[in-house]
Amino acid sequence: MNDFGWINIDITVFNYFILAFAFTVMLSYIVLAIVSAFSLKHYLRVNRLIPYKSLLAFQDAPRISILAPAYNEGFTIRENVLSLLSIQYNNFDVIVINDGSKDDSIAILVDAFELIPSDEVYVASIPTKQVKNVYISTNPTFSKLIVIDKENGGKADALNAGINFSKNPYVVCIDVDCIIEKDVLLKLSKPFLEATNKRIIATGGVVRIANSCIVKSGKLIKVNVPKNLIARIQVLEYLRAFVLGRMAWAKLDGLLLISGAFGMFDKEIILKVGGYNTNTVGEDMELVVRMRRYMIENKFPYTLKFIPDPLCWTEAPESYEILGKQRSRWTRGTMETLWIHRKMFFNPRYKILGMISYPYWLFYEYLAPIIELTGLLISLLMVYYGILSWSFFGLLSLFVYTFALFFSVLAIFTEEATFKKYESKKDIFKLVWAALLEPFIFHPFLIYAALKGNWQKIKGSHSWGDMTRKGFEKKPE
Numbered sequence: 001m002n003d004f005g006w007i008n009i010d011i012t013v014f015n016y017f018i019l020a021f022a023f024t025v026m027l028s029y030i031v032l033a034i035v036s037a038f039s040l041k042h043y044l045r046v047n048r049l050i051p052y053k054s055l056l057a058f059q060d061a062p063r064i065s066i067l068a069p070a071y072n073e074g075f076t077i078r079e080n081v082l083s084l085l086s087i088q089y090n091n092f093d094v095i096v097i098n099d100g101s102k103d104d105s106i107a108i109l110v111d112a113f114e115l116i117p118s119d120e121v122y123v124a125s126i127p128t129k130q131v132k133n134v135y136i137s138t139n140p141t142f143s144k145l146i147v148i149d150k151e152n153g154g155k156a157d158a159l160n161a162g163i164n165f166s167k168n169p170y171v172v173c174i175d176v177d178c179i180i181e182k183d184v185l186l187k188l189s190k191p192f193l194e195a196t197n198k199r200i201i202a203t204g205g206v207v208r209i210a211n212s213c214i215v216k217s218g219k220l221i222k223v224n225v226p227k228n229l230i231a232r233i234q235v236l237e238y239l240r241a242f243v244l245g246r247m248a249w250a251k252l253d254g255l256l257l258i259s260g261a262f263g264m265f266d267k268e269i270i271l272k273v274g275g276y277n278t279n280t281v282g283e284d285m286e287l288v289v290r291m292r293r294y295m296i297e298n299k300f301p302y303t304l305k306f307i308p309d310p311l312c313w314t315e316a317p318e319s320y321e322i323l324g325k326q327r328s329r330w331t332r333g334t335m336e337t338l339w340i341h342r343k344m345f346f347n348p349r350y351k352i353l354g355m356i357s358y359p360y361w362l363f364y365e366y367l368a369p370i371i372e373l374t375g376l377l378i379s380l381l382m383v384y385y386g387i388l389s390w391s392f393f394g395l396l397s398l399f400v401y402t403f404a405l406f407f408s409v410l411a412i413f414t415e416e417a418t419f420k421k422y423e424s425k426k427d428i429f430k431l432v433w434a435a436l437l438e439p440f441i442f443h444p445f446l447i448y449a450a451l452k453g454n455w456q457k458i459k460g461s462h463s464w465g466d467m468t469r470k471g472f473e474k475k476p477e
Contacts, residue, residue, distance in 0.1 A: 015392065018375055022396070025364055026403050033410060035248035040418055043308055052186040056090055062189045063091040064264070065166035068176040069158035070096055074103040076315075078112045080176050083218030085144060089185035093144045095162045096176060100129075100152025109147050114139040118146075126160040126275035129153035134165070155260070156276035156283035163267060163275055171270070173284075175261040179210055179220050179313040188264045191305040201266045201291050203305040204250070204258035206242040208421070209235045210313035220313055225427040228318040232434045233442045235316075239411040243308060243418075250306030254357035256292075258304070260284030262312035269294065280340070281462065282333015289341050289353075296350055310419055324449045331453025332461070334366050369450035401439050408435035 066084055070077055077096075084094045098106045109115060115135035122131045128150065135147040148161055159173055172188065174180065188203050211226035226232040249255040260283065270276075273290045276283045288304075295302040317323040338361065345362070347354035382388035412431050415421065422428060 014375075014378055015389075018396070021371060022400060025368070028360065028364065029244075029407055032248040033244045033407070035251050036244045037414070039247050039251040040243070040308055040414070044418060047190075050190075052183050052190070053088065056088065056186070058193075060193075061089070061091050062170050062192050063168040064089070064093075064170045064172055064185055064189065065162070065168040065267075066092060066094045066172045066174060066185075067159055067162035067166070068094065068096045068174055069099050069155050069162070070101065070105055070176040071099045071152070071155075071158075072101045072103045072105065073176050074101070074105040074108050076177055077105050077108055079215060079218050080178065081109070081113065081145065081218070083179050083215075084174075085142060086182060086218055087180060087185055088182045089189075091168075092185055093146060093166075093168070095146045095148060095165060097148045097150065097158040097162045099150060099154070099158040106147075106149050110135065113137050113142045113145055113147075115145075115147055122148075122161075122165060124161075125164050125271060128157050128161045128164065131161060154278060156278045156280070159283070160275040160278070163270060166267060169267055170264060171267050172262075172264045173260065174263075174312065175314060177315050178207075178261055179213075179215055179218065180262075181220070181309075181311045181313075184311040187307055187309055187311060191307075198301045198303040199266070199295075200305055201269045201295060201302050202258055202288060203264040203307060204246065204255065205262050205264075205307040205311045206309065207238060207259050207261045208310045208313045209238055209316045211316055211318065213313065223421045223423075225422060225430045226316070226318075229434065229437070230320065230323060230442070231316045231318050232430060233438050236408045236411060236431060236435055236438065239415055240407060243414050244407075244411055246306055247308050249357070250304060252352060252356075253303065254352045254360075255304050255306065256289055256353070256357050256361060257285045258288050261314050265291075277340075279462075280333055280336040281329050282337050285333060286337040286340060289337055289344075292353060293341065293344070293350070296353070308418070310421055320445055323445070324452065327446055327449035328453035328456055331366070331369075331450045332457045334361065335454070335457050338362055338366060369447040370454070372447055373451060404439050404443075405435055408432075408438065 066087075068080070068084060073080070081094065081096060084096075096109065098109070114137050116138055118134045118136045120134060122134060124131075129152065131148055131150045133149040135149065137143065137145050146165065148165060150158065150161055153161075162173075163171060170189075170192070172185070184205075188205065191203055192200050209226060209231060210220065211228060211231040212224040213220055214222040214224070226235065246255060246257070263284070265287075269291050270287070273287070273294050277286050277290070280286050292302075292304075294300075317326055338358070341358070344350045344354040344358045346359060350358075379388060379393065409432065412428065412435070416428070422431065
């Protein structure tokens with residue numbers, strides 16, 4: 001064997017590994033897309049003509065508390081709270097938790113909603129940072145609003161404070177910067193009314209991007225494709241993740257994540273498992289996994305539901321700086337959740353969660369950026385030694401790019417075949433153009449942010465990272 005014989009063998013093994021990894025990733029995406037397509041078709045057939053407003057007259061509709069943590073959200077908080085209060089539902093209240101904001105959030109809330117301190121006692125069933133004040137409104141128009149002002153403890157701690165104060169059996173946890181469709185609680189509560197022999201412990205929903213959309217008095221007036229290219233690419237990302245991803249995982253009963261921006265939970269089960277984990281920045285994913293483990297380990301029949309309707313709209317980062325903070329935090333949250341629940345890995349006791357969902361998240365969500373970087377470094381090493389097969393490298397790159405473009409276009413097509421929120425051909429063209437650019441200007445940055453998240457976790461960072469908001473576009477008066 002010549003001096004490069006061992007290198008040739010290693011290159012062959014490496015090539016086959018990369019091919020196998022790429023093939024299995026693409027195959028999994030196709031399978032999930034097919035499952036999602038059938039699930040969406042069934043959902044639309046069963047639910048499209050349901051008169052949801054009839055639930056307004058149903059006295060036994062689930063009683064719900066909307067929990068909205070807020071930290072330095074003064075720029076948008078008034079519009080956001082108005083959006084929550086204008087929801088079409090009877091049995092609900094809105095609990096806004098000001099988590100030690102350093103801006104004028106609490107002053108804006110007190111002034112806009114005519115708040116005064118309440119004499120109701122706060123009972124900490126779940127330990128939290130100190131609550132300084134609880135406010136209610138003197139204006140009957142805002143009678144459903146409760147504002148908790150507390151010391152800063154992070155989003156998980158703020159949600160736990162809201163859970164402690166809630167008197168209702170169900171909680172909807174959202175980001176306060178979200179704009180919510182008016183029938184959101186009607187659609188979220190429907191699965192709980194239909195429950196049979198399995199207890200529904202949570203319901204997730206689709207989150208959409210609101211950048212460049214027109215908002216008036218907390219209501220989404222017109223949906224536009226974001227003007228900012230980074231935000232526009234995130235529209236594609238969210239469509240793929242929610243419509244072609246989580247819809248399928250819910251159907252397969254393998255859903256591990258309900259977005260922290262939007263989810264409805266059985267409060268009794270949250271209290272049974274001890275509330276949100278304040279020691280992770282991925283509290284949304286970790287709670288869902290812990291709730292599922294609790295039900296499985298105690299042999300309680302249960303299920304989760306997923307609503308594909310575009311019910312929640314959020315402001316996406318428009319700069320690489322803010323996007324990087326968000327994505328590195330997501331990586332750290334994933335690492336923490338996978339480590340905490342490592343017992344599930346290929347453990348048949350946890351059925352599809354242990355045998356499919358957990359390994360999928362480990363290999364294709366968490367490890368994928370590391371594998372991609374390793375592949376790039378080895379390719380550079382092969383270039384250095386002059387042994388790179390450029391034809392193989394070019395064909396593989398073209399194949400991956402073509403598939404990525406195909407999958408994004410499929411997500412756009414699925415959106416247009418179902419909910420049709422983007423009405424103009426110009427908007428569709430903008431999304432397709434973003435899909436063409438995404439692999440070059442967006443995906444490499446996500447790899448960088450994920451690797452940075454790994455490094456931050458190794459260093460012991462627990463920082464959340466400030467998410468600066470620009471605010472929604474207002475409709476001219």
